[in-house]
């Protein structure tokens with residue numbers, strides 16, 4: 202046991218010092234070394250126990266090495282995950298070094314019994330001070346270098362994406378259109394439309410309903426559609442409503458380009474499994490935002506929820522969509538079905554390619570509150586959205 206005297210230095214209580222001398226007959230220095238060895242052994246045992254518990258808990262090595270980073274479904278997400286893993290390892294190594302220095306100091310450089318003098322001072326050691334000023338800069342530079350490498354990779358674009366999707370966000374839903382598709386056999390589909398707008402209707406309804414113009418209530422602050430000429434339209438479009446979650450069907454294993462724009466306020470396109478989100482701006486050019494990004498592929502089939510990640514008004518939290526990643530064959534069949542059946546709904550097109558026609562990751566917000574606020578739980582299996590006993594092309 203130790204206590205401080207009036208001078209601030211630590212000295213052992215005399216009675217204990219006597220007692221130890223009687224029991225062990227050793228010098229205080231040797232006793233300190235023995236207790237230090239014991240502490241190190243105890244810490245070592247604790248660390249071994251912790252690692253053992255982690256390994257035995259069924260947590261596989263890859264998940265453990267992710268250090269909490271979610272598993273994404275794109276190569277970009279995996280690269281960001283690797284950066285995170287190595288950053289944590291670097292931080293842990295630095296942490297272990299600092300902890301070791303702290304424990305080394307408090308174990309082997311304690312105040313010596315009976316000595317009340319100041320320890321040797323090492324201030325103004327120029328090489329040491331230069332060293333610990335320079336080393337953090339080197340660490341920051343290395344982290345910065347690898348961050349830029351990964352960021353450039355995440356933001357990289359090529360001129361030949363296999364699928365180009367136009368995404369239009371509006372209060373409070375999404376419209377997805379297929380501008381260009383390169384089928385698996387190399388044939389191309391072009392669905393660009395020079396005009397058309399579901400938002401035009403929205404604005405007009407608002408005016409007739411109130412019997413007068415309510416420019417403030419209209420989309421984009423009531424500005425006319427010709428001002429919003431940055432909005433893009435396609436022959437094949439999927440528009441979400443308050444009774445249906447829009448499902449964006451995409452192929453696995455192909456480079457996909459997204460061109461995002463908002464018809465009114467700032468939204469944000471976020472698919473958690475892509476580990477990527479970007480603000481969806483009205484007037485992207487004037488707002489100096491890059492409205493185009495690409496993903497090099499979606500690595501597995503399945504349903505992935507998409508959300509608006511920018512507070513955009515009353516029903517912001519209900520502004521969900523679903524990405525449905527399907528095989529390339531199914532995706533080709535989907536586009537061909539919708540091209541050949543322009544009146545068919547997205548749900549019918551999904552059924553035609555043997556996919557569950559409704560979203561399985563989220564539900565539309567029921568404005569009538571008929572469900573009493575309960576969210577249905579048995580939506581379906583997000584990892585398997587195939588319809589049973591169904592053959593693609595049999596009913597298309």
Ligand SMILES: [Cu+2]
Nearest residue numbers: 468509513520
């Ligand atoms: Cu939004």
